[in-house]
Amino acid sequence: MKHTFDHAIIQKKDLLLLVLLLAGAGVLALGLSLFGGTGTRVAVYVDGRQQEIHALQEDGSFLIRDGAGNENLVVIEDGTVRVEEANCPDRLCVRQGRISRSGESIICLPHKVVIAVEGREGETGTDAVVR
Numbered sequence: 001m002k003h004t005f006d007h008a009i010i011q012k013k014d015l016l017l018l019v020l021l022l023a024g025a026g027v028l029a030l031g032l033s034l035f036g037g038t039g040t041r042v043a044v045y046v047d048g049r050q051q052e053i054h055a056l057q058e059d060g061s062f063l064i065r066d067g068a069g070n071e072n073l074v075v076i077e078d079g080t081v082r083v084e085e086a087n088c089p090d091r092l093c094v095r096q097g098r099i100s101r102s103g104e105s106i107i108c109l110p111h112k113v114v115i116a117v118e119g120r121e122g123e124t125g126t127d128a129v130v131r
Helices: 012-035
Strands: 041-046 049-055 060-065 071-077 080-086 105-108 113-118
Touching: 041 071, 049 060, 071 113, 080 105, 080 113
Parallel strands: none
Antiparallel strands: 041 049, 041 113, 060 071, 071 080, 105 113
């Protein structure tokens, strides 16, 4: 009697590995969603220097501008932050969507802008920047 997996493209071991990888990814995603820290503030860095800090719980918008004509319109609403408009060529920062968890960031490389969600003052996360 022949088994189904004798001449199949996907062997039993491949299927088992796929199931284990999917289960691991599911556990990781669940852990991040349950235990990931919600940020409390938004820090704006331009060319590596901190320019502004805003409370994540206060709705509003602000424009990041530099002397070269680069502009990013940032909107904070409902505990999230996003870049609504930018005049960079690829607009990847706009397409990154909303962020709200500590450690997440939106980066506009052409304008050298980083918008980072941070936790409470003095709180350290798993990520760090070393200079």
